Amino acid sequence: MTTVLTLIEHPDGTLARTSREALTLARQLADHAGQPLHAAALAPVPDEVVKELGEFGASVVHAIEHPELDADAAAPAIAEALRQLLDELTPSAVLGSASDRGTAVFAHLAARTDLPLAANCTAITPVEAGWEITRIRWGGVLYEDAHLDAPTALATVAPHQVVAAAASMPATVELRVHAPVLDDDLHVTRSVDREELSGGVSLATAPVVFAGGRGMGSAEGFAILEELAGLLGGAVGCSRVATNAGWRAHNDQVGQTGTRVAPDLYIACGISGATQHWVGCMNAKRILSINTDPEAPMVTRADDAVVGDLHDFLPALVAEIKARQG
Amino acid sequence: MRILVCVKRVPSPGAKITLTEDGSGIDTRHLGFTISPHEECAVEEAVQLAAAHGGTSTVLTLGPPTAEEQLRNAIAMGIDHGVLLPIDADEWDPRAVAGAITDAVRTLEDEDGPFDLLLFGNESADAGNFQVGVRVAHALGRAIVDGVKGAEVTDGEVRARRSIPDGFTVHTLPTPAVLAVKEGINLPRYPAMRGRLAAKKAAIRQLPPTPRDGGLRTLRLRAPQQEQTPTRILGSGADAAPAAADILEEVGLL
Incomplete structure (x- = not known):
């Protein structure tokens, strides 16, 4: 049979x-x-x-x-x-x-x-x-x-x-x-060596991902996402715009040509949500989007959103987390 | 050094994809087209390797006659020659594509000698079949590594870094070799004016492929049903922090 x-x-x-x-x-x-x-x-x-x-x-x-x-x-x-x-x-x-x-x-x-x-x-x-x-x-x-x-x-x-x-x-x-x-x-094509990405929580399996896009403004702008990820045991991701601008390494990219993630919570900061990005994060259990544009696909498809300036919101979130963590 | 890079014409990946009313395909009336992103990086890699080691590079695509646009885009980026395998459809199935490309490689190699390196994209942005490069490599009896985000070529050997979750594995391949590359291996250049002018005039070689049945036939395309629940707005700035922290508590992060 x-x-x-x-x-x-x-x-x-x-x-x-x-x-x-x-x-x-x-x-x-x-x-x-x-x-x-x-x-x-x-x-x-x-x-x-x-x-x-x-x-x-x-x-x-x-x-x-x-x-x-x-x-x-x-x-x-x-x-x-x-x-x-x-x-x-x-x-x-x-x-x-x-x-x-x-x-x-x-x-x-x-x-x-x-x-x-x-x-x-x-x-x-x-x-x-x-x-x-x-x-x-x-x-x-x-x-x-x-x-x-x-x-x-x-x-x-x-x-x-x-x-x-x-x-x-x-x-x-x-x-x-x-x-x-x-x-x-x-x-012949057996792996002869391995390079582990240095430390930190794995983007692919992190319970929470803080992802930044064009709205982060610069490579330095990602420091606050690193801080948030550090506070919560999460990982930092980014959009294709951020890698193409040279702000982040390609290994941090979430999307069709980057990493697919499925965290408990995905926090998209200043990301408009082009199809190429959406398919990388759509399996997240819950999505929080921060964007000045209420019509951005990343906002309309999110469960929760902050419609405003991420530079106001993120420092306040850091303070709130620290207060609750004691 | 002789390098062949194989590309696919796809609708621009940032675009909103809508279907034709009968679901037989994508409504392309309002779409721009591009080289599929991983393959655009393969083109850039071919240009850089040919410049570093001396030699020539050739770009090949199987597609409708309009795919000549993508060959000229690659030539504008610095590729020397373009070869079109024209078909009277938007695409063929992956096994048929691999067979046609294998035939074309043999024809080109019979004429001008072997390619040291064949480059493919890891998968096309639209169909995403993840197999054409591997099939061609196997048919030609050459080693292939997929998921390549770094390549160094030395005399008779390629050292490839393959992207895995959280790092890389390293592989060495004897040439002639085949690599299926991923975005991130480089940052593709924007073609200079001079390149674009040269590309307009470049001769494109036509190699019509023998039709074949690959065994996988598209019946229809469908958009998945999306449950659109309204987005809850937490606030407009710092005022939203407590509500956001509540969410962190709800999912067990705080």
Whole structure:
């Protein structure tokens, strides 16, 4: 019997949120097709992760074991390991998350199998002669419905678009080892070094982000956002205008061509909210916008707004926070 | 050193995107077009590398005849040659695009010798398929790194910095190599008047691609339903600080 296979990631020993989302979509597809759901992961797969995969309905977990397949592994090597698993299982569909690594691995898997690949999907349904998929365009401001015509469906699942949900009945998991045979040239692009960004709270995972745009006025203008982020354990972000003006490093940019964030609170200071920026912050749970223009998209789309001069508001907010923190 | 940079014509990414009434595509009547942002940085990188190492640079696009505008924009920035793979649609699916570009690279290399470096954008701003560069690299048997925000080329080797959440990983690739670059690798120049005049007159090579079916066919585009709740106005300046601090308390930050 054929299967639906999902590549999952478990950084720091826990199942990634994006992998839970991908598993949720994959299980719906497997249930619809009446096929078992399998998961594949780089070994070693911690017991906790195996247990959670069972809760998400995976009946078999393939632990991909190879000395070169670690945190520094080259994307083509992981893709080739997965391709060999495909040869063995001949799954009807292979899903993964459109994470940093998932996106690269699936592009290589598509190239190595010469199969079509639908990236950043939010839905996938079998139809006569193939699948109908929905995927995001323009970073999420548009949906595309498309027909995927392939012997095996390859798809990545868009982050933060599917609500992760465990199966109604947890599966009993069988753990299998998959030991691929990999040519040396697959490891050419292995990472040979790492540079960590110096200290501070990560923009991608900060609970609160203070982001500045044109309205900050200068590179020095961001000092007060640094102070606010420091007071609350948050991170500083910025718009494309701020990076193009040289006020902030590109790594601070929130947007379609920068970092996508999903904090509990996003505070946009002097940012008008062009589409390119909006798609980077639209997954925030709550948005507070400070802008002199009440018609700016960042204000009209925000939950809360201060319509006025951020140079009046921000120092008062610093004082208020310090007073409440005692 | 010979460099090829592949770009896509897309509606200007700051613009408000509206759909045609039948949902078959984007209403482009009032839109300006541009080189997709990551690819504009790939063009700048090609110009800088060709200047630093000596050699020539070529820009290539697959698109409607109007995409010649983006080739001329790249030439105005300092690229030497332009190649158009004309199609009678706005776009093809990513597998078909990769096949056509692979064919074109082989044709160009048969004529003038191999490219040391192929540059792509990491993904296009509109379709965002995240795969064309990887497919071309694989078909040509060359190493590729995606998400590249820094590249140094030395004799026979490229050292690439790949952007990951909170930092970079470093990769070394033998040339000929392929890089899919991201915005942030450089700040693209605004073309000087002289470049723009030269670009107007530059000859654009036409290489019509063989039509092919990539397996992914767009049925329709839709705008997601947005729950528009009215924005609560907290104040107009310092007066809003207590209400804003209340929000910080509500979400558990204070």
